[in-house]
Amino acid sequence: MNTRDRDRDPYEKTFPALPPAPGGRGFARTWWGHAWLRALEDSALDGTQVKQGRRYARSGAVGAVSVRPGGLTAVVRDPDGTAHRTDVLVQEFTEAQWDRLLGLAAAEAGYIAALLDREVPPELAEDAAAAGVELLPGIGDLDPRCDCGEWDHCPHTAALCYQVARLLDQDPFVLLLLRGRGERELVDELEERSTAEAQAPQSPADEGIPAAEAFAAGGVRPALPPLPGLPAVPGQPPTLDTEGEPEPDLDVDAVEFLAQAAATEAHRRLAEALAPGHADRAPAAPLTLFEDAVRLTAEAGGFRVRSRLAAATGRSRADMELAVRAWGFGAGPGLAALEDDWTPDRSTLARARAALVEAWADGEAPVLRRVRARWTEAGTDRQLRLGREGRWWPYHREAGRWIPSGPSAPDPGSALEADPAR
Incomplete structure (x- = not known):
């Protein structure tokens, strides 16, 4: 960087205070704006402070925002009018990091065009991360400073971050200025690098190879990359709490639950895929809609969500809770033992009698008196059910209903002994 660039493109920009944000809209619309807010929300130790900061930002409590390499500054006012000098610091890139980032951006004409259109291509961020340059801040990268005395994110620093997310939506060069370079300087350097690359003489390696050699090498493939590691816990989906009223037909609790359930299920499936011998096992049969609804109900803690899942399957709450109990004892086969009143064929029945x-x-x-695949012990409230997979399931009767008593067993004697109603 040279003096001419600094004089022509001041290394500080001040944005006037933004008007209050509508209550029903989120603060970020772009993927990079959401990434900025995740860095705030995942880092803050006190979620209450963050929510209060969101309300501050939504009400227009954040004044003009000054952006410079390495930091943001604004005056944020409490509801009583008390003003606080608020800063959020961000790590600047080193010269080596800028060199790698600009080299990546200049190598793709589409990247330059997107930046000039005020867009951040996600591919550029991914390529930069692979080269050791994290364009977007992550957990702990937003360093809060406020004269209110809080050492973690307070409502004032959180409000500033929320307001900056709106600025980033409009102009991603704000992020690049925080990392240390102004827009004019970046555009000039990208143009210079792009021109130099286009004018560079072609090396013999760039002239291609004979077709015969290309076909001969077609069967030689590089080794696959190592499998990814399993995260310790499922990921956390973004919060839908925007301090505004949701759309009339949107059940926020249900959507948040489904998002978390999807993350949990993805984590479980990844764990299975990374387990030894996974490639040698036959793939599991996909769940039916009812099985999936029962699985989700088993994971749901809220009464409203469980009730909605029951209604969606046409079941009463009592019937769905019974299905959840059966699922807990044996997943799909356990649910089938509850629902499937089937008749064994002659060979299956002969094996059952021998057992x-x-x-x-x-x-x-x-x-034991048999009706189809269910054997009820005379004079008691106990029953054995034979599953299509050949295992025995214990049941007992409560208030006129047959209730699953426990997991299945390979033989009827073990199943009946495990019945807690015995």
Whole structure:
């Protein structure tokens, strides 16, 4: 960088105070604006302070915002009018990091065009991260400073960050200025690098190779990259709390629950995929809509969400809770034992009778009366059910309903012994 650039493109910009934000709209619309807010929301130790800061920003409490390499400054007012000098510091890029980032951007004409159109291509951010340059801030990268005395993010620093998300939506060069370079300087340097690259003499390697050689090398493939590591816990989806009224038909609790359930299920499936021997196992059958609804109900903690899932399947709350109990004892096969009143064929029935005889070969056998694939012990409230997979499921009767009693067993004697109603 030279003196001419500094004189022509001042290394500080001041943006006038933005008007209050509408209550029903989020602060960020672009992916990079959302990334900025995630860095705030994931870093703050006190979510209450962050929510209060969002309300401050929405009400217009943030004054003019000064942006310079390495930091933001604004005056943020409390509801009683008390003014606070508020700063948020961001790490500047080193010369080496700028060199790598600008080299990546200049190598793709589309990247330069997108930046000039006030867009940040996600591919540029990904390529930069792979080169060791994190364009967007992450957890702990936003360093709050405020004269209110808080050491973590306070409502004032959070309000400033929310307001800056709106500025970033309009002009991503704000982020690049925070990292250390102004817009004019960046555009000039990108043009110079792009021109130099276009005028560079072609090396023999760029002239291609004979087609025969290309076809001959077609069967040689590089080794696959190593498998990704399994995160310790499922990811946290973004919050939908915008301090405004949601659309009439939008159930925010249900959407937030589904987002978290999807993250949990993705984490479970990744764990299975990374487990030894996964490639040798047959893929599991996809869940039916009812099975998936029962699975989600088992994970849901809120009464409203559980009620909505029951209604969506045409079941009463009591029926759905019974299905959840069966699911807890054996997932899909456990649910099938509850729902599927099937009739075994002759060979299956013969094997079942042999298993019953063997189970009580050394003692007095209970009197069992069969209806299709269900054997009820005479004079008791106990029942055994044979699943299509060949396992036995214990049930007991409460208030006129048959209730799953526990997990399945490979033989009827073990299943009946495990029944807590015994």
